[in-house]
Amino acid sequence: MKQEKLESKALELFQRQDFDIEKLEETKFKASNEETEIEIRVLSYEEFGDEEALEKIGEDEKLFIDEGLENIQEKIENDLSILEEDKEKDLEIPSYERIGDIVVISELDGISEEEAVEAVLEHNPGLDSILLKQENLSGEFRVGGYRNLYGEKTETVHREHGVRLKVDPTKMFFSEREGTERKRIFESVNDDDRVLVMFAGAGPFPVTIAKHSKASVVGVEKNPEAVKFARENIEMNSVGDKVEILQGDVREVCPTLGKFDHVLMPSPTNALDFTGEALECTEDGGRLVVYSVEEKDNLYRPVIKKVREEASEKGLDVEVLEKRVTADFSPSKRKVAVEFRVEE
Numbered sequence: 552m553k554q555e556k557l558e559s560k561a562l563e564l565f566q567r568q569d570f571d572i573e574k575l576e577e578t579k580f581k582a583s584n585e586e587t588e589i590e591i592r593v594l595s596y597e598e599f600g601d602e603e604a605l606e607k608i609g610e611d612e613k614l615f616i617d618e619g620l621e622n623i624q625e626k627i628e629n630d631l632s633i634l635e636e637d638k639e640k641d642l643e644i645p646s647y648e649r650i651g652d653i654v655v656i657s658e659l660d661g662i663s664e665e666e667a668v669e670a671v672l673e674h675n676p677g678l679d680s681i682l683l684k685q686e687n688l689s690g691e692f693r694v695g696g697y698r699n700l701y702g703e704k705t706e707t708v709h710r711e712h713g714v715r716l717k718v719d720p721t722k723m724f725f726s727e728r729e730g731t732e733r734k735r736i737f738e739s740v741n742d743d744d745r746v747l748v749m750f751a752g753a754g755p756f757p758v759t760i761a762k763h764s765k766a767s768v769v770g771v772e773k774n775p776e777a778v779k780f781a782r783e784n785i786e787m788n789s790v791g792d793k794v795e796i797l798q799g800d801v802r803e804v805c806p807t808l809g810k811f812d813h814v815l816m817p818s819p820t821n822a823l824d825f826t827g828e829a830l831e832c833t834e835d836g837g838r839l840v841v842y843s844v845e846e847k848d849n850l851y852r853p854v855i856k857k858v859r860e861e862a863s864e865k866g867l868d869v870e871v872l873e874k875r876v877t878a879d880f881s882p883s884k885r886k887v888a889v890e891f892r893v894e895e
């Protein structure tokens with residue numbers, strides 16, 4: 552099995568059991584919930600031979616491997632029992648994302664539509680719908696084309712980190728796989744802070760930040776459908792006193808908003824085009840968080856270079872505070888976050 556597919560299966564398995572997932576490095580993940588924290592090494596036979604795989608495995612890591620690597624199980628002490636049991640059950644399921652009561656399948660991976668529906672329903676009893684992606688996410692709004700394989704609904708309420716988010720993947724972008732990144736962000740915001748969320752979508756960042764702090768949050772989003780859902784989500788989570796969503800292009804709206812302690816740019820395919828606007832909105836000493844899609848062997852340099860150049864043109868200093876991979880994008884590309892302190 553391809554490394555990417557095996558990783559999706561491993562992550563789905565843990566996410567379904569309500570673990571937060573964080574990618575620590577290539578092939579290595581941290582799964583955590585309130586009680587426990589597990590490091591998982593995911594290795595596919597298509598990418599790693601027995602010897603290579605054995606060299607990669609750290610002492611306390613749990614393994615998630617595919618059938619071709621079964622010989623190495625005898626040579627290691629790690630407890631494989633939970634993972635093995637689930638791995639067996641999961642083999643005939645295409646990789647998918649569960650959003651509320653809807654499952655979105657990106658590719659059938661050689662399985663028939665009927666088999667996919669049966670397998671997904673077996674693991675997700677009570678689902679409203681199963682959607683199969685027909686066209687990749689595209690355009691400024693990052694929305695794909697979908698066909699219902701099961702059920703009629705395309706709208707659902709997704710629960711994460713104590714909030715409810717109404718979304719419709721056929722009308723706006725939403726990914727539950729970025730929930731771990733949202734948690735990281737709301738945990739680093741203080742009560743008195745002002746936060747700007749450019750590219751707010753249906754509001755997952757603004758709503759989770761407002762729910763977990765007393766910070767005041769402004770979101771800017773161009774897709775009218777996403778704005779409508781974001782406003783409903785604000786009401787549904789009773790955070791209307793702390794969050795406002797403005798409809799429009801960040802290029803036009805953000806320059807009218809003043810300065811913020813945190814400026815977030817969660818639109819990895821085009822955020823860098825708006826670096827200038829984001830820098831102008833960041834308070835002296837504030838934090839700018841840039842998301843971008845980058846080649847896996849050159850993850851951060853293009854982002855840092857672009858932000859440094861734009862800052863220097865504006866007479867600002869930037870210091871890199873943190874950088875991390877937030878999700879896979881394609882076999883050769885990753886979504887990354889780079890955090891900067893901006894100083895005048």
Ligand SMILES: C[S@@+](CC[C@H](N)C(=O)[O-])C[C@H]1O[C@@H](n2cnc3c(N)ncnc32)[C@H](O)[C@@H]1O
Binds near residue numbers: 752777
């Ligand atoms: C990848 S989605 C992320 C949405 C949201 N941040 C989330 O995490 O679910 C990017 C969002 O940016 C919006 N967008 C793209 N270009 C924009 C622009 N110039 N001004 C405002 N919003 C924009 C799109 O409509 C889309 O909702």
